[in-house]
Amino acid sequence: MEALVLQNVSKALENQQILHNISFKVELGEIVALLGPSGCGKSTTLAVIAGLLDADQGEIFWKGQSLRGIPPHQRNFGLMFQDLALFPHLNVFENIAFGLRMRKLSSAQIQQRVQEMLVLVNLQGFERRDVANLSGGEMQRVALARALAPQPQLLMLDEPLASLDRTLRDRLALELRHILRQMNQTAIYVTHDQEEAFTVADRIILMKEGKIEQTGTPHEIYQKPVSPFVAQFLGMKNLVEAEILYENGQSWLSLPWGKISHPSQKAGKGLALIRPTGAVVDGKEGLQLKGKLVQKVFRGDHCLLEVQCGAELLSFSIPCSMSIPPENETLTLTIRPESILFFAR
């Protein structure tokens, strides 16, 4: 069932167009990640949904009803901020209880609900703690508990893990997904980190400069990025000039190092993406690529290779083996045809 619908939402701030005709849907119980580089309009989208900003144009619906004119406190949406915005004058208990007090719950109900939340985020016994004296991870959990306590119809999380270090972030992202799933919570998760988005979300909406670039499950987006931008944003850097040619009734992809068969409807120039995992050393099937091994970095289960092929510097991640030569020596790689994507211009 469709819960949230955005229809052609536009927003300008200080004479600068931040959102251009954004439209998307969120299903009930779905976790959607808004992914994109900073400044792409993710946080503004959240602020508009929360009602903290008014959209200049477009409509937002919740379960078929327009949200126009409904102030933030009547929407029953939760928003967890990047810097958490924990109230410094209230302790852990009172922070979590804040939304419940606004809903005029009895003190017994509040007591009970706060306890449930503390158990959920694994912070039992922290009730009387001052929020200023918590660790980064603990603050994160308090903020989550505070946002979840009033049982929001929709929970929005704005870069909730951005201020934490990598290890803690990976762990908390998993934990977050677990908790949101457990509550069957409809949620929008804003982040600029694709790994975090892949971990937490059912579906990803990738944004660029105030527009939606691609929508899909993590797997779909990773397998079929629709543009060089998406590919690059997901960390795939091997982009080279290429062209689709028709010869002998067959379509070919012409690369700086030769051509391979490539099914395509239309001839023309564009960019080719070579997946970093798409190469093997001395393979048989596919495009043969010869270059100088500039750098070899050992990464445990795989090796990171930087290869100078003509004018292009390409990077590959392949299983470490004896067949990889030392640095500064020549290396021949074989690229599987299915690891090459073409983006027409």
Place this chain on the structure above:
Amino acid sequence: MRNLLLARKWGSAFVWALPVLFLALFYFYPLGSIVVFALQRLAQDGGESLRDLNWAYLGRVFGFTVYQATLSTILTVIAGLPAAYLFARYEFRGKALLRSLSTIPFVLPTLVVAASFNALFGPRGWANLAALNLLGFREAPFTLTNSLTAILIAHVFYNLTIVLRLVGDVWSRLDPRLAQAARCLGATPWQAFWKVTLPLLLPAIFSAALLVFIFDFTSFGVILILGGPRYATLEVEIYYQMIALFNLPAAVLLSLIQLGCTLGLTVIYHRLSEIVTRPLPLASQKRVLARLSRPSQKIFAFLIIAFLFVFQILPLLALVGRSFVYAGWERGERGLSIPTLSFTAYQEIFINRRASLFYIPPIRAIGISVAYGLITVFLGLLLGLAAAWFLSRQHDSPALERLRRSLEPLILLPLGTSSVTLGLGFLLAFGKAPFDLRSSPLLIPLAHTLVAFPFIVRSLLPALRSIRPRYHQAAAVLGANQWEIARRVDLPIIGRAVLVAGVFAFGISMGEFGATALLTRPEYPTLPIAIYRFLGQPGELNYGQSMALSVLLMSITAAGMILIERFRSGEVGEF
């Protein structure tokens, strides 16, 4: 190496000894002299000078002092909060100018403030001129002077900027996401304000209110000129007892009572400002500031700006306007004189009309005031930098650390001490050996330095505290020696704060009235003294000259204030 260490040790001794000596000699010694003198007097007359006092009357004076200060403070806070909100949260055209203008009253001499209101509502003010000439009244209808209302309005006018600054600064840096988080958790805008914003602002509001209270409690010029004889505060009573009745033991007793009260309040203020500086979740100004977009916001902004205009700027404009008008009242044409535009008042300033040898042309008062001001800036910065430097550092020796802790509240003391009391102390302490400074031109600048001292130190401290030891370490590792560090790291960081402190010192010296009124010698009047003399003499010409001199005084301080605002942007001081 040994020499270097020794030099450092002496250098640091100089840094703490200088302000300590200054406070001891020019604050505690004069105050002590007052007490000693009063006790001697009492011993001589067997307590007679205190027995004859009308205690019931003095009780009423004390009661009124507390009453008007409380009322003024409440009104100032109520009037200041919406304006603080507007400045803290919204960006609009003319904001910087409006802020500069609304700061001018605070650095204006009390006397000019009083004169401004006099120009608006006084017996010869605009309101009455208009009523007499345009509306055909036979008697001046507005008698706002000599009323409690006038005192309250003047106090609000005078201290509004304290609320605007202290609360506004904290408010403008308070992360708006806290209130937004509350809104998303179901709080209405009012609930978000009451439950989140207000509790976080409360320490700043209390701190501002206490400061306002201290200023209102020791208010002198405003009460003396606007209140008239019916309304005496402790400060005014001290002045009367001393100058009119020459009952020094009574003046001393009242001074001590007042000092005790302000001392207690100063200690509370100090404690509270420690709480205020507790780290709050702060955001950059850019993220906090919004534009006025909704109609309700625009109406709100308009009302606030209109209020600020009427209460902060109109009296100043009235003063300027009144100085250019000659109403020719002294010819006895009561109520029928036609006010005309004229520069007479300004021309008169330069003329020695009485051709008297002892007469001092008012223009000389300007020169004297500027000279005193410059000396105050020099002394104040020298002492203030030393004190602020000492206070901003952690010290290795426990004795120095103890001294640092006790010095910080001590530096605020002059802020809470009545300037009339200070003047009296100076008279008693430096009127005889071993420190006979009666004929020294430094006597008044020293008193001014003492009054300005807390402001100077408070302006410098945040900047000096922002210099982290790491900066020095980084500079030293990069190859800078001590002098290069001071020149290339420290000075650029505190440069603006030094300028702000300097202009504050200058402004305070230009406007100081209470202590100067006691210490001044007839042949060396300062601007405020000259204004007061003219105000006290009959006739339109004298009134006009007092207005003209007030305008000059205001222009000088306003120029300084606008200078501060230019250099201040992005920087947060305490005042």
